[in-house]
Amino acid sequence: MLAVERLSHWFVNGGEETPVLHNIHFTVEKGEIIALLGSSGSGKSTLLNLMAGLMKPSKGSILINGHPIEKMTENQLAEFRRTQIGFIFQAYELIPHLTVRENVELPLVFQGIKAKLRKEKALFLLAKVGIGEKSELFPSQLSGGQQQRVSIARSLITEPAIVFADEPTGNLDTKTEKEIIDLIIELNSTLSITFVIVTHELEVAKRTRRVIQLRDGFLVEDASWAGEPE
Numbered sequence: 001m002l003a004v005e006r007l008s009h010w011f012v013n014g015g016e017e018t019p020v021l022h023n024i025h026f027t028v029e030k031g032e033i034i035a036l037l038g039s040s041g042s043g044k045s046t047l048l049n050l051m052a053g054l055m056k057p058s059k060g061s062i063l064i065n066g067h068p069i070e071k072m073t074e075n076q077l078a079e080f081r082r083t084q085i086g087f088i089f090q091a092y093e094l095i096p097h098l099t100v101r102e103n104v105e106l107p108l109v110f111q112g113i114k115a116k117l118r119k120e121k122a123l124f125l126l127a128k129v130g131i132g133e134k135s136e137l138f139p140s141q142l143s144g145g146q147q148q149r150v151s152i153a154r155s156l157i158t159e160p161a162i163v164f165a166d167e168p169t170g171n172l173d174t175k176t177e178k179e180i181i182d183l184i185i186e187l188n189s190t191l192s193i194t195f196v197i198v199t200h201e202l203e204v205a206k207r208t209r210r211v212i213q214l215r216d217g218f219l220v221e222d223a224s225w226a227g228e229p230e
């Protein structure tokens with residue numbers, strides 16, 4: 001499903017190279033949920049941007065469903081991101097003047113899907129994430145946790161191959177954080193959606209069955225366990 005193969009990345013500024021990722025290698029199977037854990041500056045955002053096709057790696061390869069994304073043209077990449085990848089952001093990134101339902105429908109508007117089908121899918125997903133009754137409200141009328149639920153529904157509406165959640169609970173209190181991670185874990189198990197949760201919080205990472213840890217751009221741990229996560 002996702003294969004990161006011998007990936008290294010460095011930034012070049014004014015002729016000077018800053019190495020950021022070193023020989024990162026791992027795979028994620030369909031239906032898995034993993035945490036990508038690392039402290040600030042460890043290279044998580046860079047790796048996420050590479051996996052989402054927002055930048056090309058200096059060395060190595062990233063395959064999603066067998067497609068090496070660094071070999072795609074800009075147009076292929078844009079289409080790929082629109083259809084195969086879902087994003088959940090720390091700050092929700094909802095559009096304030098659209099209703100909750102319209103926000104969730106938006107990725108399908110860009111795909112030219114008809115209004116009736118868009119609405120059906122959005123309402124189904126809003127019910128799935130537990131805020132079916134909020135569909136006609138605006139984001140500002142919702143709590144942070146509810147807004148993150150909207151953003152989760154939006155990330156799923158194109159039925160992507162993989163969803164990247166970038167610090168999805170970074171703006172939430174501990175109780176709401178737990179509820180949102182519970183929801184992501186439930187969606188992973190009931191809908192078999194593949195999730196990569198990027199976090200600097202060990203508490204969040206420990207909730208998944210597999211943790212990949214980055215330190216100073218190196219993959220220092222790839223640990224899975226079969227029992228119940230804590």
Ligand SMILES: Nc1ncnc2c1ncn2[C@@H]1O[C@H](COP(=O)(O)OP(=O)(O)OP(=O)(O)O)[C@@H](O)[C@H]1O
Nearest residue numbers: 011018020038039040041042043044045046047200
């Ligand atoms: N465009 C750039 N040019 C040079 N160095 C960069 C660039 N972008 C990031 N870096 C460096 O790469 C390293 C990793 O940064 P990155 O943002 O990937 O880390 P992170 O783990 O996501 O941190 P945070 O949790 O704070 O977002 C840092 O040392 C950063 O200074």
